[in-house]
Amino acid sequence: MPCTELYQEPPSTPMRALRDEIRDILRSALVAEARRTRDPRAVHRALGAAGVLAPQWPEQYGGRGVSQVAAAVLVEELAAHDVPDLLHTLTVQIVGSTLLHCADERMKARYLPSFADGTAFGCVLFSEPQAGSDLGVLSTRAVRDGAGHRLYGTKVHSLFAPLADRGLCLARDDNDALTLFLVPLRGEGITIRPVPGITDDAFHEIVLDGVYVSADDIVGEPGQGWAIVVKTLAFERTGLDYYVKALRWYRAIADHLESHGDRLAPGQHDHIELARLHTRLLAAGTLVRRVLTRLDRDELGEEEAAAAKWYTTELAAEVAWWAAELDGDQNMTLGDPSLSQVSHPLDAALREAPGMRISGGTAEMMLETLARLRLDSGAEVRP
Numbered sequence: 001m002p003c004t005e006l007y008q009e010p011p012s013t014p015m016r017a018l019r020d021e022i023r024d025i026l027r028s029a030l031v032a033e034a035r036r037t038r039d040p041r042a043v044h045r046a047l048g049a050a051g052v053l054a055p056q057w058p059e060q061y062g063g064r065g066v067s068q069v070a071a072a073v074l075v076e077e078l079a080a081h082d083v084p085d086l087l088h089t090l091t092v093q094i095v096g097s098t099l100l101h102c103a104d105e106r107m108k109a110r111y112l113p114s115f116a117d118g119t120a121f122g123c124v125l126f127s128e129p130q131a132g133s134d135l136g137v138l139s140t141r142a143v144r145d146g147a148g149h150r151l152y153g154t155k156v157h158s159l160f161a162p163l164a165d166r167g168l169c170l171a172r173d174d175n176d177a178l179t180l181f182l183v184p185l186r187g188e189g190i191t192i193r194p195v196p197g198i199t200d201d202a203f204h205e206i207v208l209d210g211v212y213v214s215a216d217d218i219v220g221e222p223g224q225g226w227a228i229v230v231k232t233l234a235f236e237r238t239g240l241d242y243y244v245k246a247l248r249w250y251r252a253i254a255d256h257l258e259s260h261g262d263r264l265a266p267g268q269h270d271h272i273e274l275a276r277l278h279t280r281l282l283a284a285g286t287l288v289r290r291v292l293t294r295l296d297r298d299e300l301g302e303e304e305a306a307a308a309k310w311y312t313t314e315l316a317a318e319v320a321w322w323a324a325e326l327d328g329d330q331n332m333t334l335g336d337p338s339l340s341q342v343s344h345p346l347d348a349a350l351r352e353a354p355g356m357r358i359s360g361g362t363a364e365m366m367l368e369t370l371a372r373l374r375l376d377s378g379a380e381v382r383p
């Protein structure tokens with residue numbers, strides 16, 4: 001059964017050329033090594049050296065100035081090749097995009113080129129033990145020290161912190177206002193501990209014990225942290241990452257069913273389910289494309305981003321659950337640890353899908369955001 005990429009580029013177009021260029025790089029042995037170690041930094045460096053790691057950024061910061069929809073080709077190809085993709089999401093799509101849109105020129109020039117060439121990496125330090133959905137109650141403190149600040153507090157659920165050079169960190173300053181800092185993670189005052197979990201990429205707890213952050217490493221203005229984070233969260237909620245994962249998992253199931261086609265009669269439940277999910281994937285692709293186009297125009301609103309995040313993560317979870325149900329009678333060997341992630345994307349899907357409905361804002365919070373914005377706008381809310 002055919003299943004479409006986000007955009008089916010005709011041959012001899014710049015987007016197809018970009019996809020081919022990325023595919024050539026992802027055919028290298030570096031990819032197998034990244035899957036085995038869960039450390040994709042060498043893949044990032046290869047993509048960065050070719051200038052395709054952040055193609056949507058302006059050339060002066062190491063990008064190619066292409067649209068967000070064109071740049072989605074990279075995210076699709078990382079998923080299609082089973083490269084651990086979250087370091088890219090964190091570094092380029094969240095930390096990098098935040099700097100691109102909200103930092104001053106000096107800060108952009110200092111950090112973006114090294115994120116774009118794969119020689120430096122970022123992670124996100126927002127959540128705390130008592131502050132997740134309600135980030136506004138966070139308690140990490142930024143205490144003035146000369147021209148800079150020293151940070152004290154504990155951040156949790158951070159992915160890829162040990163590989164990152166800088167963490168985008170929200171903290172409360174001496175005026176009790178939320179300020180956004182780009183914290184150095186490789187020096188004094190930082191302790192990073194892994195937290196056990198079921199996913200392939202480990203969570204970490206980060207204890208900030210007086211780490212020094214210079215005045216140059218405040219993103220935007222002091223006290224603007226909350227406004228910037230609301231914008232940042234929209235970058236995280238385009239739905240692109242979840243959509244490409246759902247597509248990857250769907251294809252793995254479809255390939256499996258096709259190779260066992262002799263067991264299935266047309267019209268059987270599995271075929272109907274394949275068609276139903278295929279239709280929903282097409283709808284999700286359309287939604288994501290629209291959101292990315294709005295992002296390009298700097299018009300992406302909180303409401304659309306929440307809808308895209310909710311729809312794509314529910315769909316990805318549905319595909320993963322269906323794979324689990326099929327496992328029983330199709331012998332797909334899910335749950336076999338020896339196949340974990342390295343060779344079997346569906347095994348990882350089962351462990352990754354629940355977290356998708358939580359990270360970057362839970363499913364309930366996305367629905368709450370939609371309801372609130374609809375009510376605020378005075379729109380009719382149908383039951």
Ligand SMILES: Cc1cc2nc3c(=O)[nH]c(=O)nc-3n(C[C@H](O)[C@H](O)[C@H](O)COP(=O)(O)OP(=O)(O)OC[C@H]3O[C@@H](n4cnc5c(N)ncnc54)[C@H](O)[C@@H]3O)c2cc1C
Binds near residue numbers: 123124158363365
């Ligand atoms: C895979 C993954 C990766 C992550 N990566 C990072 C990272 O890199 N950096 C980082 O800082 N954090 C990260 N997080 C943390 C994530 O942002 C939080 O887990 C999330 O915001 C939820 O916060 P919480 O876990 O404290 O749950 P809580 O906020 O305590 O929520 C618990 C439950 O209550 C519900 N709930 C809460 N408030 C409401 C409400 N007002 N209305 C209705 N229901 C509500 C929630 O939906 C949820 O079901 C990650 C999480 C996951 C799963």
